[in-house]
Amino acid sequence: MSEVAIFIEGLSKSYGAHAAVSELRLKIQPGAVYGFLGRNGAGKTTTMRMLLGLVRPTEGSARVLGLDPTKEPELVQILERVGFVPQRKQLYGWATPAELVRMNKAYFPRWSDGAAAELAKRLEIPMNMAFKKLSIGNQSKVALLLALAQGAEVLVLDEPTAGLDPVMVDEILRTLIEDHISQGRTIFVSSHHLGEVEQICDWVGILEEGRLLLESRLEEIRQDFRLVIASGESLPVAKSTDLVSATTDGRFRRYVVAREAERFAAELRGQGATILEISPLGLRELFLHLVRKEDPCTPGNAGAKAVPVSSFS
Amino acid sequence: MYAWKCWRESRARFIFLLIMFTVTALLFTLQPGLEIRNGWWYFDRSEYLHNPLPTAHVVFSMILSVLWCSGFLSAVFLGATASGSEIEPGTIEYLWTRPRTRTSVTWTHWGVCVAEMVIVAVVPIYLAAVLLGALTRHWDFPFLFFAPWMMVIVGLPVLGLTTLMTAMRRSASGGLIYTSGVVVVYAFLRQIVIVPLHLNPPTLFAGPLVWLVSNNQLPYQPSAFPWGSLWRAVFLAAALPLVAQYVLKRAEV
Numbered sequence: 001m002s003e004v005a006i007f008i009e010g011l012s013k014s015y016g017a018h019a020a021v022s023e024l025r026l027k028i029q030p031g032a033v034y035g036f037l038g039r040n041g042a043g044k045t046t047t048m049r050m051l052l053g054l055v056r057p058t059e060g061s062a063r064v065l066g067l068d069p070t071k072e073p074e075l076v077q078i079l080e081r082v083g084f085v086p087q088r089k090q091l092y093g094w095a096t097p098a099e100l101v102r103m104n105k106a107y108f109p110r111w112s113d114g115a116a117a118e119l120a121k122r123l124e125i126p127m128n129m130a131f132k133k134l135s136i137g138n139q140s141k142v143a144l145l146l147a148l149a150q151g152a153e154v155l156v157l158d159e160p161t162a163g164l165d166p167v168m169v170d171e172i173l174r175t176l177i178e179d180h181i182s183q184g185r186t187i188f189v190s191s192h193h194l195g196e197v198e199q200i201c202d203w204v205g206i207l208e209e210g211r212l213l214l215e216s217r218l219e220e221i222r223q224d225f226r227l228v229i230a231s232g233e234s235l236p237v238a239k240s241t242d243l244v245s246a247t248t249d250g251r252f253r254r255y256v257v258a259r260e261a262e263r264f265a266a267e268l269r270g271q272g273a274t275i276l277e278i279s280p281l282g283l284r285e286l287f288l289h290l291v292r293k294e295d296p297c298t299p300g301n302a303g304a305k306a307v308p309v310s311s312f313s
Numbered sequence: 314m315y316a317w318k319c320w321r322e323s324r325a326r327f328i329f330l331l332i333m334f335t336v337t338a339l340l341f342t343l344q345p346g347l348e349i350r351n352g353w354w355y356f357d358r359s360e361y362l363h364n365p366l367p368t369a370h371v372v373f374s375m376i377l378s379v380l381w382c383s384g385f386l387s388a389v390f391l392g393a394t395a396s397g398s399e400i401e402p403g404t405i406e407y408l409w410t411r412p413r414t415r416t417s418v419t420w421t422h423w424g425v426c427v428a429e430m431v432i433v434a435v436v437p438i439y440l441a442a443v444l445l446g447a448l449t450r451h452w453d454f455p456f457l458f459f460a461p462w463m464m465v466i467v468g469l470p471v472l473g474l475t476t477l478m479t480a481m482r483r484s485a486s487g488g489l490i491y492t493s494g495v496v497v498v499y500a501f502l503r504q505i506v507i508v509p510l511h512l513n514p515p516t517l518f519a520g521p522l523v524w525l526v527s528n529n530q531l532p533y534q535p536s537a538f539p540w541g542s543l544w545r546a547v548f549l550a551a552a553l554p555l556v557a558q559y560v561l562k563r564a565e566v
Binding site for chain 1: 314402404410414416562
C-alpha cells in the first residue's frame with residue numbers, strides 16, 4: 001500500500017447556490033488516523049460520500065487508494081478495499097445481525113469470520129434479533145461490525161460512536177486501536193466527540209462551511225499551538241505565517257498561533273499591545289476558536305501549513 | 314447475495330400472489346362439479362365427463378378472465394422492491410457502498426422479479442390445466458399452456474415501469490402509486506380516443522393478452538397474432554429498466 005490513501009484536490013460540491021464543500025484539499029498518508037472535524041453542515045459527510053461515489057463532485061477530484069470514485073469500475077475496487085460506516089446507520093429492518101453478516105461477507109474477499117465473531121462478543125450485539133428491534137446503539141454497533149470485519153485497508157467512519165454509551169465508545173476505540181491502527185490501516189473519521197478524536201487520531205482537519213480551516217498533526221497542536229490574548233486600544237494588525245486565527249472580543253484580541261508564540265507576542269508588545277496570557281491549547285479550545293460564529297475568524301491554515309493572514313478586524 | 318436479499322424482501326408478496334392466483338384457478342377448475350350434500354361441498358366430476366371439452370373451455374375462459382392481470386399485479390408489487398425503493402428508508406447507503414455496480418444491482422433485482430412473475434403466472438394455470446386434463450381426459454388446451462407466458466411478457470413493461478418509478482420517486486410507495494397512475498391515465502386516455510372518436514388504436518403492448526382472451530373459445534379460430542404489440546412489449550421491457558438503470562447510476566444520496 002504505497003500510494004496515498006486519500007488524495008483530494010480542489011474538491012467542491014454545490015447544491016444550487018449553496019456550496020456544501022468548497023475547493024477542499026487533503027492528502028492522507030497510508031496508516032494515518034485522520035480526524036475530520038466540523039460543525040453540523042460543515043461538509044464532512046458530503047466529502048465522505050464523494051469519496052465513496054454516493055455524491056458526485058461539482059468540481060475537483062478525489063482519489064482513494066489511487067482510484068477515482070467517479071469511475072464505476074474503479075469505484076467497485078475502492079468499495080472492496082474501504083470500510084464505510086455512514087452517519088445514518090440504517091440497515092435492513094427484517095434482517096438479524098447474523099443474516100447481515102452472512103450477506104455482507106459474500107461481498108468482501110478479505111472478510112474475517114473470526115473478527116466478526118470477536119466483535120459481536122466484545123460489543124455485546126444480539127445477533128439473532130431483527131435489526132429494526134435493536135436499540136439505536138446496537139444498530140450502530142452492527143454497522144461498525146460490518147465495516148470492521150471486512151478487512152478494509154481504509155476505514156471511512158462518519159460519526160461512528162453516535163448513540164453509544166461511554167463503555168461501548170471505549171470498547172470501539174480500543175478495537176480501532178488494537179485491530180486497525182496497530183496494523184497500519186488508514187482511518188478517516190468524523191466525530192463531534194473531540195475527546196475520542198484526541199484519543200485515536202494523529203492528524204486533524206477542521207472544516208467550516210465546506211472549507212478547510214486548519215489541518216495539523218495533533219502532536220503539533222499539543223506542543224506548539226498557543227492562545228495569545230492581548231489587549232490594547234487599537235491593536236495592530238498582526239502579520240505572521242504562524243497565525244492560525246484571530247478573534248476580537250471588545251478590547252481583547254485572541255490569537256491562535258501555530259508556533260513560536262513568544263516571538264509572536266514580542267512582536268505584538270513591540271507594537272504597543274499588552275499581552276495578558278499565553279497558554280497551550282487543547283483540540284476542543286482550538287476547534288471552538290476556529291468555528292464559533294459569533295467571532296470573526298481568519299481563514300486558518302488550510303493547505304497543511306499556516307498561511308499568512310494579511311488583515312482582520 | 315443481493316439476489317437472496319431481493320428474494321427475502323419480495324417473498325411475502327410473491328407467496329401472497331402465488332396463493333391468491335392458485336386458489337382462484339383451483340376454485341374455478343373445481344367449481345363446475347361442486348355441489349352441496351348434507352351441508353358440505355363435494356366435488357362431482359360428472360359434468361366434466363358428460364361434456365368435457367366445452368366445459369373445460371368455459372372453465373378456462375373464466376380462469377383467464379380473472380388471472381389475465383396476474384402479470385401486471387406481480388410486476389407492480391414485486392417491482393416496487395427495486396433498489397430505488399431503498400433511497401427513502403436510507404438502506405441505499407449500505408447497498409451502494411458494497412462492491413457491486415448499480416447496473417448489476419438493478420438487473421439482479423429485475424431477474425429475481427421475472428423469475429417470481431413466471432412462477433406466479435405458470436403454477437396456477439398449469440395446475441389448472443393438469444386438473445382439467447385429468448378430469449376430462451383431454452389434453453388439447455393449446456391456449457392454456459400458452460397463456461402464462463403471454464401474461465409474463467405483457468407484465469415485463471410494467472415491471473420496468475415500476476423499477477423506473479421507484480428510482481424516480483425514491484420509494485416503494487412512490488413506485489406503486491406512480492406506476493398505477495401512469496397505467497390508469499394511459500387507459501383513460503385510450504378510452505377517450507376509443508369511445509368519443511370511434512377509433513380503435515392498437516394496444517401499446519397488451520396485444521398478446523387481448524389476442525389470448527379473444528381466441529380461446531371453441532372452435533379455435535386464431536386471428537392474426539399481434540406481433541407489433543409483442544415487439545413493443547419486448548422493447549419496453551428492455552428500455553424501461555435501462556432508463557431506471559441510468560437514473561439510478563446518476564442518483565446521489
